[in-house]
Amino acid sequence: MPLPVPTPHPRGPLAGYRVLDLADEKGQFGTRLLGELGADVIKIEAPREGDPVRRSGPFYRGEDGPETSIAWWALNAGKRSVTCQLRLEVGRQLLHRLVAVSDIVVETNPPGRAAELGLDYATLAAVNPGIILVSITNFGQTGPYKDYLATDITAAAMGGLMYLNGDDEHGPVRTTAPQAYTQVNTQAMVGAMTALFARGTNGGVGQHVDVSMQEAAANALDNASATWDLLGINNRGPGLRRMVGGNIGARYLYETSDGWLAALSAGGLFGPNANTLIDWLDENGEAGELVQPTWRERLSTMTPIEPEELLYLEERFAAFCSRGKKLDLVTEAQRRGLGWAPVQSPSELAACEQLGARGFWTTVHHDDLDASFAYPGAPWKLSATPWAQRGRAPHIGEHNADVYGELLGLEEAELRRLRLRMVI
Amino acid sequence: MAEQELKPAFSGIRVADFAWVGVGPLVSKYLADHGAEVIRIESATYPETLRRAGPFFENTPGLDRSGYYANFNSSKICATLNLKHPRGNEIAKRIVEKCDVVTESYTPGTMSRLGIDYEALRAVRPDIIMISMPLFGQTGPWAPWMGYGHVLQAAAGFNHMTGWPDEPPIGAGTAYTDFLVPHFAAIALIAALDHRRRTGEGQWIDFGQYEAAVNGLWTTMLDWSANGHEQSRLGNRDIEAAPHGAYRCKDGKWLTISCTTEEHWTALKAALGRPEWCDLERMRRRWQRLNEQKEIDRHLQFWADDNTRRPDEPPEFRGENPEVPPQRKYTSYELMEFLQKFGVPAGVVQSPEDLRADPQLSHRGHYWTLQHPVMGERIYDGAAFRLSRTPANLHKAAPVLGEDTEYVYRQVVGMEEDEFIELLADGAFE
Numbered sequence: 001m002p003l004p005v006p007t008p009h010p011r012g013p014l015a016g017y018r019v020l021d022l023a024d025e026k027g028q029f030g031t032r033l034l035g036e037l038g039a040d041v042i043k044i045e046a047p048r049e050g051d052p053v054r055r056s057g058p059f060y061r062g063e064d065g066p067e068t069s070i071a072w073w074a075l076n077a078g079k080r081s082v083t084c085q086l087r088l089e090v091g092r093q094l095l096h097r098l099v100a101v102s103d104i105v106v107e108t109n110p111p112g113r114a115a116e117l118g119l120d121y122a123t124l125a126a127v128n129p130g131i132i133l134v135s136i137t138n139f140g141q142t143g144p145y146k147d148y149l150a151t152d153i154t155a156a157a158m159g160g161l162m163y164l165n166g167d168d169e170h171g172p173v174r175t176t177a178p179q180a181y182t183q184v185n186t187q188a189m190v191g192a193m194t195a196l197f198a199r200g201t202n203g204g205v206g207q208h209v210d211v212s213m214q215e216a217a218a219n220a221l222d223n224a225s226a227t228w229d230l231l232g233i234n235n236r237g238p239g240l241r242r243m244v245g246g247n248i249g250a251r252y253l254y255e256t257s258d259g260w261l262a263a264l265s266a267g268g269l270f271g272p273n274a275n276t277l278i279d280w281l282d283e284n285g286e287a288g289e290l291v292q293p294t295w296r297e298r299l300s301t302m303t304p305i306e307p308e309e310l311l312y313l314e315e316r317f318a319a320f321c322s323r324g325k326k327l328d329l330v331t332e333a334q335r336r337g338l339g340w341a342p343v344q345s346p347s348e349l350a351a352c353e354q355l356g357a358r359g360f361w362t363t364v365h366h367d368d369l370d371a372s373f374a375y376p377g378a379p380w381k382l383s384a385t386p387w388a389q390r391g392r393a394p395h396i397g398e399h400n401a402d403v404y405g406e407l408l409g410l411e412e413a414e415l416r417r418l419r420l421r422m423v424i
Numbered sequence: 425m426a427e428q429e430l431k432p433a434f435s436g437i438r439v440a441d442f443a444w445v446g447v448g449p450l451v452s453k454y455l456a457d458h459g460a461e462v463i464r465i466e467s468a469t470y471p472e473t474l475r476r477a478g479p480f481f482e483n484t485p486g487l488d489r490s491g492y493y494a495n496f497n498s499s500k501i502c503a504t505l506n507l508k509h510p511r512g513n514e515i516a517k518r519i520v521e522k523c524d525v526v527t528e529s530y531t532p533g534t535m536s537r538l539g540i541d542y543e544a545l546r547a548v549r550p551d552i553i554m555i556s557m558p559l560f561g562q563t564g565p566w567a568p569w570m571g572y573g574h575v576l577q578a579a580a581g582f583n584h585m586t587g588w589p590d591e592p593p594i595g596a597g598t599a600y601t602d603f604l605v606p607h608f609a610a611i612a613l614i615a616a617l618d619h620r621r622r623t624g625e626g627q628w629i630d631f632g633q634y635e636a637a638v639n640g641l642w643t644t645m646l647d648w649s650a651n652g653h654e655q656s657r658l659g660n661r662d663i664e665a666a667p668h669g670a671y672r673c674k675d676g677k678w679l680t681i682s683c684t685t686e687e688h689w690t691a692l693k694a695a696l697g698r699p700e701w702c703d704l705e706r707m708r709r710r711w712q713r714l715n716e717q718k719e720i721d722r723h724l725q726f727w728a729d730d731n732t733r734r735p736d737e738p739p740e741f742r743g744e745n746p747e748v749p750p751q752r753k754y755t756s757y758e759l760m761e762f763l764q765k766f767g768v769p770a771g772v773v774q775s776p777e778d779l780r781a782d783p784q785l786s787h788r789g790h791y792w793t794l795q796h797p798v799m800g801e802r803i804y805d806g807a808a809f810r811l812s813r814t815p816a817n818l819h820k821a822a823p824v825l826g827e828d829t830e831y832v833y834r835q836v837v838g839m840e841e842d843e844f845i846e847l848l849a850d851g852a853f854e
Contacts, residue, residue, distance in 0.1 A: 013619035143787035186607035191809030198433035222598035226491030245478025262578035339571035384627035
């Protein structure tokens, strides 16, 4: 007996809440997280062609198709799906019947467009005064750039994220796994949860949450805004090094025999733990001049050093790292009290002993493909209301009968009529 | 209910914030900026790392001079407590008794050693919600590991995914995960608060920063587990879209151009004036263009070189040949506007300085100016979301160390004056 999709999750902290998802890449991942906390998340798709993300790659085995998009799977696992044609009045009426029995609506239309689809706050609040409408846009609902188009890289650029990455030789760089999208998805859901909590604080009053992807990126800039404000210095991408309060510090990335590791302040050679690391280098015959008491004294008290001295430290440390394997080196460093970490790739993450010991990966069965895959698992472990993965992403309109029939009480004849008129 | 009667979202919620550095304080900032009373509980003997980290006001170190600390601690108050004092743990419990939420980010086991783990705190406040946010979670072989966001981003895959192909995994130039995982933590924490309001039940959240971060890799992990395809850093290219890149303009800035849909590509062709290369057969479909990215980047960089001007150059450029009409030259921002008018997603790579002058962020009121007793008027980041009825209110600058110690022990905890003075004299608040 195959499990129903999505599986019920009555013990989640958001059990009993319903979320309507009319979002693109800027919101689909966030609503997935609410589903894993117990909310009933219903994805609303255009009839026939379905959600545009279904046409985004990568695809399973490279085979294009609305049910084989890995982007669709990753962002929509555990949701229900209904189809609804919002360009038709009948479709908008159907949506409003869903809004009446929902708590949160998430949409990503360009400013102004939502009203044409009956999705503006005034219209929804008239249907359900407690509704929380989360509108996620590239730059916000109003302002001089409100109509600007943006993809992930546009927001990563305009929000400053790219400026902080990269190096002088190649210029700025984007993280290839889209981070403006990840940032806006998660920050928008903090806004949704804050509005939900405010509703309880204020006797059931809903509100409109206006989210900007540019601002979400601008909130991920470490101490760059304070550094500009206080020192008038632009933090910027220093490649293998690290920028600290406007100064380019020691190199923190080092090549090992099998990859790279990350270790701040040349592994700790420049800092209070310098002697620990000098001893370790010395045990391996790599310490060079650093064993001298003057070096030890200067490094452990962090007395400022000349650039060529810093290069010498980095060279010693790089030579030491190049002979070991990254996990061996990091494990021993941690044992000695040095906070290093390995640079890991997807395949290394999949094999990581820590994630394995925590039971992180969750197996999701795709009954349609008769295959199962490991999905990233719980981002948090809640003791009383556990996280749960709720099965694969839905097919287009897979839950029309459940939602329109059982939830809204539409008769089979009416559903058939809607289908014929291409509303669903 | 009349609009003005509405209370902030977290009105009446009190938080004992034992967390430090980036992740914990950024979680409680959401609550503080939306109405909770957040008490930073800090030690004067072992000051919070971020108070000792620059940038500093007037470039001079000092516990109340760090802009790094300040930006993450708006709207909060601060009491000092020496948890190593013989009565430290008892005092901590008396604070928690008056709180709804406890946040902490110590290495696993520290709160137990201090006698204030979840079990101990639940005994004094049965419905407490506690969130523990160390790097690697409470269990597993890496649980005791130390580090900061700069190295966690390496472990969690962000270095591997940031940089140029066949070049080192440079990662973000920031402690990137520190600015990603707090949003995950805040979602779970507010959900738990809502559950408590509906059921009366508190709980403990075991939040491993590592696990939240791995959830932020988009399709990367599933592409590996389902397809066996290991995604990697592509510079400014994309696995799915072309054109997709950043191009140097003559005013020294970089302009990003990305076409993720056919509409974007058609718009770009029109904006470029349909040069011949655009209409080559091998540029027709997206999957074809993905194979031609080197050539596309070359054309677009030439185009940016031809059409942008140096800061001292006039907008109209007259070439060597007087017969040829003058050519319009753009700044990076003008070129962005030009492309946007055609319907092309284009954006300038903005520096922190550019962001402060950005008309959109200014229109949104993203940056708040708050008066700090030591640092004066300073800039604070607001949330990326605006709530229409219960908006954020960054009502005060970050606290100076121990600013509210007397208020917290006398008013919140309800300590008699004699006891407060006795403990103060005995160093319990240092």
